[in-house]
Amino acid sequence: MQDQYRTVARPGAHETEVNRSRFRCALAPAATEREAQEFVAAVRKEHADASHNCWAYVVGADASVQKASDDGEPGGTAGLPMLQMLLRRDMRYVVAVVTRYYGGVKLGAGGLIRAYGGAVGEALDAVGTRTRRRFRLATVTVDHQRAGKLQNELRATGHAVRDVRYAEAVTIEIGLPDADLPAFRSWLADATAGTAGFEVGAEAYGDA
Numbered sequence: 001m002q003d004q005y006r007t008v009a010r011p012g013a014h015e016t017e018v019n020r021s022r023f024r025c026a027l028a029p030a031a032t033e034r035e036a037q038e039f040v041a042a043v044r045k046e047h048a049d050a051s052h053n054c055w056a057y058v059v060g061a062d063a064s065v066q067k068a069s070d071d072g073e074p075g076g077t078a079g080l081p082m083l084q085m086l087l088r089r090d091m092r093y094v095v096a097v098v099t100r101y102y103g104g105v106k107l108g109a110g111g112l113i114r115a116y117g118g119a120v121g122e123a124l125d126a127v128g129t130r131t132r133r134r135f136r137l138a139t140v141t142v143d144h145q146r147a148g149k150l151q152n153e154l155r156a157t158g159h160a161v162r163d164v165r166y167a168e169a170v171t172i173e174i175g176l177p178d179a180d181l182p183a184f185r186s187w188l189a190d191a192t193a194g195t196a197g198f199e200v201g202a203e204a205y206g207d208a
Contacts, residue, residue, distance in 0.1 A: 004133040005061045005092040005205070012127035018115045020103025021051075025123035027096050033059050033067075036095035043097040051102040054078035054116060057095035058086050061134075061205065073100075073116075077109050081117035089124055096120050132205040135175035137162075140188060141197035142170055153191055159184075160206070169197075175206050 011028040026043050030036035036057035044053045056068035056079050066087070068079030082096055098119045107115060142150055147170035154161055154174060163173040176184055181200065188196050 004131055006090045006129045006131050007093045008091070008124070009128040009130045012123070014119075014123035014126040016119055016122055017103075018111070018118075019105040019107055021105065021107065021115070022099075022101040022103065023115055023119040024099045024101075025096055025119040026099070027094065027120075027123050027127050030057055030059060030093055030095040033057070033065050036067075039095045040097055043099065047099040050099045052078065052100045053097055054082060054100070055095065055097045056080075056083035056086060056120075058083070058092055061092055063087065063092060073112060074109055077112035078116045081113045082120045085117045085120040085124075089121070089129070091124070091129070096123070133177075134203060135206055136178055136181065137201040137204055138174055138176050138181075138184075139197075139199045139201065140172045140174065141199075142172065142192055143195065144170055146192055146195065147172070150191060150196070157187075175204065 007029055008027045013024055013026040015022060015024040017023070024047075028039045030039060036059060040053075040055045040057075047053055052071045052073055054069060054071045054073060057065075059065040066083060068083040070076070070078040078098065082098060086094060086096060098116050140150070151161060151164065151172060154172070159174050159176070161172060161174055165171040185198060188198055
């Protein structure tokens with residue numbers, strides 16, 4: 001797994017004008033290829049009267065799925081530069097749709113490449129991005145008497161508490177970088193006089 005990746009902070013759009021043509025870039029997070037395709041379809045429906053609705057998306061922390069479409073623009077002048085901009089910015093799990101309303105002035109291949117790639121770059125700046133880092137899910141099991149104090153200590157030491165479940169014992173789910181696991185085990189043993197259980201689970205990504 002990649003140690004980290006970037007994605008858009010939220011769905012959003014940004015519009016720019018190049019030689020009287022309007023270029024509106026809509027961005028959204030996309031956890032799966034299907035989500036990306038559904039977003040493309042929704043934007044195409046909303047802007048069915050546009051000259052073109054070109055798109056690109058990257059799914060997977062390792063960018064394993066990359067697709068793009070020129071939607072009628074000359075080959076390689078729209079979808080590809082959009083995709084290249086996403087990859088240049090290290091964006092993952094993201095979909096971009098650039099809607100063009102033709103303004104009557106031809107831009108040429110170079111102009112189109114700059115316009116479509118630039119529309120994505122400007123939209124990323126306007127909408128904002130966030131970094132998500134790889135961590136290991138871990139669960140701490142502790143008795144009810146120690147649970148409240150331990151949760152406070154976890155938060156005070158910068159450990160993000162992801163979930164707390166109450167049963168016969170209290171189970172606290174946290175996220176830890178792999179490199180921190182040995183030190184955390186020692187800290188936990190000291191904090192709970194060796195009474196807490198500790199299990200390491202799967203890898204996941206979370207906000208940095």
